[in-house]
Structures are given as structure tokens and as C-alpha cells.
Amino acid sequence: MLMPKRTKWRKQMRGRIRGEATRGHEVAFGEFGLQSLEPAWLSARVIEAGRVAASRSAPEAKLWIRVFPHKSVSKKAAETRMGTGKGDVEFWAAVIKPGTILFELDGVTEEVAKLAFNRVAHKLPMRVRLIRRRHG
Amino acid sequence: MQVARMKAERRTATGRNRNETLRAQGWMPAVVYGDGKEPLSIAISEWELEQHIRAHHRVFHIDVDGVAESAFLQEVAYKATTDRALHADFKRIDLNKPIDAEVEVAFAGHPVGLGKGGTLVKDHIKVMIRCLPTAIPDAIAHDISKLEIDDYLTAGQLVMPTGVTLVSAATMPVCHVAKLVVQEVAAPAAAEAAPAADKAGEKAGDKAAEKAGEKAGEKAGEKAAEKPAAKK
Structure with missing residues (x-):
């Protein structure tokens, strides 16, 4: 699963996801892209599940993963009293704003891309849509 | 490439809220800049620009309140989730000079x-x-x-x-x-864990069997040793 090799600080504050994506919102590498329409955290596990779903559905395609889980998410152990500091890091997540391109595909027809991204969409915690590269 | 004609109005009202009002009326903010002149804020028809983009027009004669400017469509900013054009950049050009x-x-x-x-x-x-x-x-x-x-x-x-x-x-x-490098998909964690559990189970089973065997052997030996003694 994806995670940073090293970080300056182990634990982070949770933050809020506000506004739309102003970067990473255009199909840049492939011909088809899967775009997020809602804000969400995408855990490394879900990104991996999406990658597996897409590569199994379209093995001949070239796939790009456009997001990376930079954010460490901590969680207190069950049945722990409040206080005594922040919990341990539970998983890593990518912070997704609406409009962010999550995956890109190339080398396949639109039907194959639709099928592959439909499989991926079922594993994601937000609404998404398929978009094409903007030509011209 | 065909030089397209487009009408525009000079735009004095600037800022986010006023531009939102403009967009709600079917217009969109744009700017004409370059050629050593002051940038000019204009308002153009959103529908008209979309038609030109679909027709792959990039060079325009923009009629701003009766004054024509030759301009090249440099960039169009889109709203990320709806693909709606938000703003357009036009660069002043001379039609007789290469760009x-x-x-x-x-x-x-x-x-x-x-x-x-x-x-x-x-x-x-x-x-x-x-x-x-x-x-x-x-x-x-x-x-x-x-x-x-x-x-x-x-x-x-x-x-x-x-x-x-x-x-x-x-x-x-x-x-x-x-x-094309087809990445082999790693086996699910459960599948990996199952053989490990089996092995662990086998080992544990073997050890238990060995222990049981040893104990049984010892007990049998003891009993056998006791029986002759009892007969005597």
C-alpha cells in the first residue's frame, strides 16, 4: 500500500476539506479520468483496491494513480479513557477535494474505460464521474 | 485558421460576487492583455465562446464597445466539477506577425x-x-x-x-x-494468512500429538511396570 517513506511529523491534525480542487483536476496523462465529485479521505487501502479493480478489469490499459496518501490518521484504541495523548497512526489517507482526478486510463476504448472505472467507483467512498481529456 | 468575430462589453465591475452575478446572466468575465497596452477587463457571452471553442477557433476580432482588437485565445479556466467556462484570457496579437x-x-x-x-x-x-x-x-x-x-x-x-x-x-x-508490464496482483491477505495458519496448525498438531504420544507411552510403561509388581 502507498505511504510516505518518511515524514517530518508522525501525527497530523484532522483539518477540514473546503472548496473545490484548483490543481490536479484535469486529465493530464491518459485519455480517460475518474474525477471525484465530493470531498473525502481516500485511504491507502481504498486506493490499492481501486488500482487492483482497474488493472484486473482492463489489463491492457496504462493506468495512472493521481493521488497519494500523505495524511496520517490516528485513532485511539478501543475502551481507552479520554486523555493520555493522541492515538497511534491507524492508516494513511489522501485528502480529496471535489474535482480531483483519482485515476487515469489510456490505451483502451471508452467502453472498457467505463467498465473499469465503474468497478473502481464501487470501492470509493464518494460520488465520481468519468471524464475525457480536453483536446485543443 | 479562420478569424472569428466576437462581441464584448467593457467590464468595470470586478470581484468575485459581481462576476458570479455576471455568470448568472449568461455572461462570463474575460481579459484582453499584452502588446504593451493596459489590460482590459471585458464580459463576453458564455454560450458564444463555447461555440467558438467547439469550432476550434483561437484567433478573434473582439469588438469591445465598437473598438476592434485582434486577440488570441490564450487560456480558458473551467469549473472543475461542472466543466463550465469561468474565465477567458485573450492575448493581443498582430495578425501579420508570427506568434x-x-x-x-x-x-x-x-x-x-x-x-x-x-x-x-x-x-x-x-x-x-x-x-x-x-x-x-x-x-x-x-x-x-x-x-x-x-x-x-x-x-x-x-x-x-x-x-x-x-x-x-x-x-x-x-x-x-x-x-506493457502487467503487475501481478498480490494475493489477498486472507489467502496468505490461511496457509500460514494451516502450517501453524500442523506444527501445533504435531507437537500435541508427539506430547500425547510420549505421555501415553510413559503411562503405558508405568502401568506395565505396576501390573507385574501387583501380581507378585
Whole structure:
């Protein structure tokens, strides 16, 4: 699963996801892209599940993963009293704003891309849509 | 390339809220800049610009309150989730002077390498060219059917139309056919855990059996030793 090799600080504050994506919102590498329409955290596990779903559905395609889980998410152990500091890091997540391109595909027809991204969409915690590269 | 005509109004009201009001009325904010003159804020019809973009028009005569400006459509900003055009940048140009523009490369044909386990990777499908504004091609077509695996198409190999020169580096890769590497999907954690559990179970079972065997043997030995003693 994806995670940073090293970080300056182990634990982070949770933050809020506000506004739309102003970067990473255009199909840049492939011909088809899967775009997020809602804000969400995408855990490394879900990104991996999406990658597996897409590569199994379209093995001949070239796939790009456009997001990376930079954010460490901590969680207190069950049945722990409040206080005594922040919990341990539970998983890593990518912070997704609406409009962010999550995956890109190339080398396949639109039907194959639709099928592959439909499989991926079922594993994601937000609404998404398929978009094409903007030509011209 | 055809020079399109577009009407515009000078825009004095600026700022986010006023631009939102403008968009709600079917207009959109735009700016005309360059050529050593002051930038000019204008409002144009959103629908009209969309029609021009669909027709691949990039050079315009913009009629701003009766004064015509020749301009090149430099950039259009879109709303990320709805694809609605939010703002347009027009750069003032002289129709008789060459300008630099980005043009897409249109690939024709099916590369030979794709049939041999390769995949087409588009490295830079836009190249920078220099020509008169009226001579900007919609796209530069190139036949890539002879590309084998690990063959590159560079910008220098593209055939430019007459009057068009390449500005991008000639060695810049446009596309190449790479050998498709199918990543093997790792087995699910449960499947990995199952054989491990089996092995652990076997080991535990063996040990338990051995212990049981040893105990049984010892007990049997003891009993056997006791019985003759009892008979006596």
C-alpha cells in the first residue's frame, strides 16, 4: 500500500476539506479520468483496491494513480479513557477535494474505460464521474 | 485558421460576487492583455465562446464597445466539477506577425508494437510552434503505424505544414511504445494468512500429538511396570 517513506511529523491534525480542487483536476496523462465529485479521505487501502479493480478489469490499459496518501490518521484504541495523548497512526489517507482526478486510463476504448472505472467507483467512498481529456 | 468575430462589453465591475452575478446572466468575465497596452477587463457571452471553442477557433476580432482588437485565445479556466467556462484570457496579437502557439499532435494508424505486447505512451502530445495567427493548424497529423516497441516519436520527426516552424526541442519525445508490464496482483491477505495458519496448525498438531504420544507411552510403561509388581 502507498505511504510516505518518511515524514517530518508522525501525527497530523484532522483539518477540514473546503472548496473545490484548483490543481490536479484535469486529465493530464491518459485519455480517460475518474474525477471525484465530493470531498473525502481516500485511504491507502481504498486506493490499492481501486488500482487492483482497474488493472484486473482492463489489463491492457496504462493506468495512472493521481493521488497519494500523505495524511496520517490516528485513532485511539478501543475502551481507552479520554486523555493520555493522541492515538497511534491507524492508516494513511489522501485528502480529496471535489474535482480531483483519482485515476487515469489510456490505451483502451471508452467502453472498457467505463467498465473499469465503474468497478473502481464501487470501492470509493464518494460520488465520481468519468471524464475525457480536453483536446485543443 | 479562420478569424472569428466576437462581441464584448467593457467590464468595470470586478470581484468575485459581481462576476458570479455576471455568470448568472449568461455572461462570463474575460481579459484582453499584452502588446504593451493596459489590460482590459471585458464580459463576453458564455454560450458564444463555447461555440467558438467547439469550432476550434483561437484567433478573434473582439469588438469591445465598437473598438476592434485582434486577440488570441490564450487560456480558458473551467469549473472543475461542472466543466463550465469561468474565465477567458485573450492575448493581443498582430495578425501579420508570427506568434507562438501550442498545437496538439493527432496520431494516425495503429503502431506495430501494440500487437507485440506494447502500449502507446503519450509523453508530450502538445508541441509549441511558431507561425502567423491565421496559419495555426488545428492539429499536426502524424502516422505512427511503424512504431515498434521502444521506438520513440520525437518532435523533430513531425512534418510541419508550410509556414509553420517548430519551437519545442527537436529531441522532445511526443510518444513511444513501451513494453506493457502487467503487475501481478498480490494475493489477498486472507489467502496468505490461511496457509500460514494451516502450517501453524500442523506444527501445533504435531507437537500435541508427539506430547500425547510420549505421555501415553510413559503411562503405558508405568502401568506395565505396576501390573507385574501387583501380581507378585
